[in-house]
Amino acid sequence: MKKHMHSASPASCPSDQIKGRDASVNMGTHAIAIETMETALAAARIAVFELDLVTDTSNVSETWRELMDVDLSDGLDFQTEWRKRIHPDDEALIERALADYVSGRTPRVVVEYRLRSRDGLDWLWMRTDAEATEWDAQGNALNLVGTQRDITDRKRAEIALQTSEEQFSSLMNNAPIGTALVSLEGKWLATNAAMTVFLGYSEEELRSIDFQSITHDDDLESCLLNVQKLLSGEVDAFEIDKRYVRPDGEVVWGHLCVVLVRSEDGQPLHYITQVLDITETRKLDFLRNEFMSIIAHELRTPVTAVVGALDMLDVVCPNGPFEKVQQLVKIAKRGGDRLRTALEELLDFEQVSGGTLSVNLSESNITEILGEALLKSQPAMHQHKVSARMILQESEIFWKCDPVLLDKALGHLLSNAAKFSPEDTEVRVVVEMDTRQLRIRVKDSGPGIPDNLQDKIFQPFWQQDTSDTREQQGIGLGLTISRQAIRKMGGELSIEPCDGAGAEFLITLPACPLR
CATH class of the missing domain: 3.30.565.10 (Histidine kinase-like ATPase, C-terminal domain)
Structure with a gap:
């Protein structure tokens, strides 16, 4: 591209002088705007560079030198310094981003990569955005003008979050206890294998229903009441025993633990739930209660009758020729009293420990x-x-x-x-x-x-x-x-x-x- 230059006449008319003054004002305003922009970029820690693709040399801003921890007095070639500090695993990534731009597959060069700190003790994450401003007749880019920013804190946070999510996902999927994410409306967002086995639904089937629809009618009110306490902030978590209804109508018992996840500003996001299958335990409790009921109704009455009869016999035969009978009666009576006491203690223990009292x-x-x-x-x-x-x-x-x-x-x-x-x-x-x-x-x-x-x-x-x-x-x-x-x-x-x-x-x- 040729540059055309125009010279002014020595004898300029007043109007030309006015135009000259206007041009000076415009140039001054433009210089202030550039200085303001440079100040803003420096404040935002955004480095600016221009790379000559023909000579492979760079012109960089002061902020770039600060990010790279280099100084003009170091006598370093900026482009060489930048290249030698790129993480080996990211070199191909940068080359591919440049090739995609040059070939027209992307509108600009955008790439995130790692650079070793100058002291060699750490890896810093950088983001580069660049475009060419000059092309030759064959359409080859002659330069790249762009920005470079330190995104180390953001990338580390993203990596930590991704690691945390992967660990949670692995923990959830491999947990032997039923685990699920549930929306605020009660929809199943994600479930592990243990949960689908316990409930008898596939994960796809669960996604189309909510937890209310498979909760036993007698337990729904109590469960929803605890959910309201969570949402209101009255409690941070809750645990209850409740019944679920499987697709075939079978009722199973689960020990449910629910935690409400909130955003940084305290807004409810979703629930994390875990359900331990306690169906067999409940069945054993039922059998135990049935057993205790049998003891109460089938054993207490005859024992009372035996002891009562022995009491009467003891009165009828207090002495005389029936001393042997009296002695045996007293032995039987003591045994009956002990049996009755043991039965009463068992029944009392069942009531006070089982919560039925x-x-x-x-x-x-x-x-x-x-x-x-x-x-x-x-x-x-x-x-x-x-x-x-x-x-x-x-x-x-x-x-x-x-x-x-x-x-x-x-x-x-x-x-x-x-x-x-x-x-x-x-x-x-x-x-x-x-x-x-x-x-x-x-x-x-x-x-x-x-x-x-x-x-x-x-x-x-x-x-x-x-x-x-x-x-x-x-x-x-x-x-x-x-x-x-x-x-x-x-x-x-x-x-x-x-x-x-x-x-x-x-x-x-x-x-x-x-x-």
Whole structure:
């Protein structure tokens, strides 16, 4: 391309002088605009370069030199310096981007690549955008003019996110527990193999329905209520046991865990759900409940009849020639009593541990409840030749409790105290209260409980002496039932340190007394 130059006449007319002044103003404005643009590019850390493709040399901006950590005084050839620091794996990528542009397949050169830092300790990510501004007669590009930017932070964030997504995807797909992403509307966005096996639907089938449509009708309201708590921010996650209905109508149980994923500004995005198949566990629970029901209805009644008949026979044949019969009757009666007690403890344990026992808190006369419990414990006290005494802070005490549960706990504690107390000793029941607590202490004079066993005594079926010839019989549920009964009322049952012999159990019931 030829450049045409025009010279002005020495004797310029005034109008020519005005035009000259206008040209000077325009050139000054243009220079300011260029300077402003350069300042903006420098502030944005955008480097500018021009590459002469014929001589393979470059002209670069100050920002380019800053990005590359080179200086004019270094005497480096900029193009050579740039090329030798390109990551070996990215050289072909850059060449392909240039070839695509030159051949017309792309409108410009756009490429992201790695450059080694000048100290050689790190790899920096760069992005180059460039176009040619000069071409020869054959259509060959003679130069490239473009920009170069450091995008290291963005690329590292993208790589970290991609790695995280890949790890999550791998974890989700290979997890043995059903895992899924669910939209805010309840649509299944992604599911793993374990989830499709559990629900009985393929992933494609699940994508066309929502979780509400396969939730058992009796569990849907509870599930949706928990979802609302998640959306409102009341909870961060929730866990429930719920039923799902498979395509063939089969009902399966799952332990569902749900977490709500939010954006950086707190907006809900989707749910991450996990479902553990607990169908077999539920079936076993059902069978256990059926078994306990059979015990309650089929065994308790005949045992009661046997014991009742033996009681009557004991009255009819108190002495005389029937001494042998009387002795055998008493043995049978003791065995029947033990069997009845064991059955009652099993049923009580099933109720308090299985969550089927209802709690009815009301203002109750604690003195009366204690008196009835002591009266019921008299046969055991008489058998072991032990007495019992109640010590009250006031003649009448009213407190909020469940009378049935409190009576149940006291019965087990008094029975234990009688069994383990030496003959001719006293079991004391001490009742104290203040504005915060009601405290009931049951203390015996027996051998006590070693410190190293005090954490174990509340475990189901635990026995300090496990031999068949142990002196005190029982199935080891009394203290477990007692603690669970007290906890159902919001209280606590604990064992207290004792001075001297004996064991002391403390029932604590919170809240202010009702007057």
